[in-house]
Amino acid sequence: MSVHGLNVARNAKAVLHDVDLTILPGRITALLGANGAGKSSLVLAMAGVLPATSGTIALDGQSIVGLRPEAIRASGVAAVPEGHQVLNDLSVEDNLKVAGSHLSRAQLRSALDVALGTFPELRERLQARSGNLSGGQQQMVALAQAVIARPRYLLADELSFGLAPVVVARLVPVLQNLASQGIGVLLIEQFTHLALKIAHSAYVMERGRICFAGEPQELISNPEILHSAYLA
Numbered sequence: 001m002s003v004h005g006l007n008v009a010r011n012a013k014a015v016l017h018d019v020d021l022t023i024l025p026g027r028i029t030a031l032l033g034a035n036g037a038g039k040s041s042l043v044l045a046m047a048g049v050l051p052a053t054s055g056t057i058a059l060d061g062q063s064i065v066g067l068r069p070e071a072i073r074a075s076g077v078a079a080v081p082e083g084h085q086v087l088n089d090l091s092v093e094d095n096l097k098v099a100g101s102h103l104s105r106a107q108l109r110s111a112l113d114v115a116l117g118t119f120p121e122l123r124e125r126l127q128a129r130s131g132n133l134s135g136g137q138q139q140m141v142a143l144a145q146a147v148i149a150r151p152r153y154l155l156a157d158e159l160s161f162g163l164a165p166v167v168v169a170r171l172v173p174v175l176q177n178l179a180s181q182g183i184g185v186l187l188i189e190q191f192t193h194l195a196l197k198i199a200h201s202a203y204v205m206e207r208g209r210i211c212f213a214g215e216p217q218e219l220i221s222n223p224e225i226l227h228s229a230y231l232a
């Protein structure tokens, strides 16, 4: 999935400027940058929630600019937005079923099995009201929903926000496992060292622009690049 020369405005204010970014299948791509740099706006634009002013967003060489979010999701792009956006009043099971509502019964059953195999702790909480789960469990439901949709690309925005480090450590192998199955993962992460450790490539954003694109190791070896982006 690739983005070229993308410009996006929110409330008539330009928030993304000429953004170029590529997510490869089977790879984890880290997207780093300070609060307000534009990371969430980029994810929302890629998911079709925010319109592009200009530029292209392509999936297998086909433009998806202007498609509705449901159409983009159906073509294999799952966004897990910032904050755990599960339906609080529904049970865990119903939240998972909603995510697979486009599947046949047999497909849904096997997708649920895969998701519950990935998050066995949800199996015991299937009938629990989602709003009563811990933040970490809610994040697992959100990720499980994304897995059920069988995406080819997963856009994960601040999965670890508000979570205890032990829960974050639990989510990391899940992302690596998804990538090893061929899913292209875009990982927005406040714990930059963690993101750089598991990513195959990295981008840094500063005030709506990409200011670094390259190897994670380059950012680890040159911490001043991230420091200046976070101070911008």
Ligand SMILES: Nc1ncnc2c1ncn2[C@@H]1O[C@H](COP(=O)(O)OP(=O)(O)OP(=O)(O)O)[C@@H](O)[C@H]1O
Pocket (backbone or CB within 6 Å): 010, 011, 015, 033, 034, 035, 036, 037, 038, 039, 040, 041, 042, 082
């Ligand atoms: N709902 C909104 N309406 C209008 N402008 C917004 C909205 N949310 C964010 N913005 C603006 O868009 C710009 C980019 O913010 P964005 O949330 O994409 O950055 P971010 O890097 O994801 O930061 P954070 O980690 O805080 O979410 C900022 O200038 C911000 O003020």
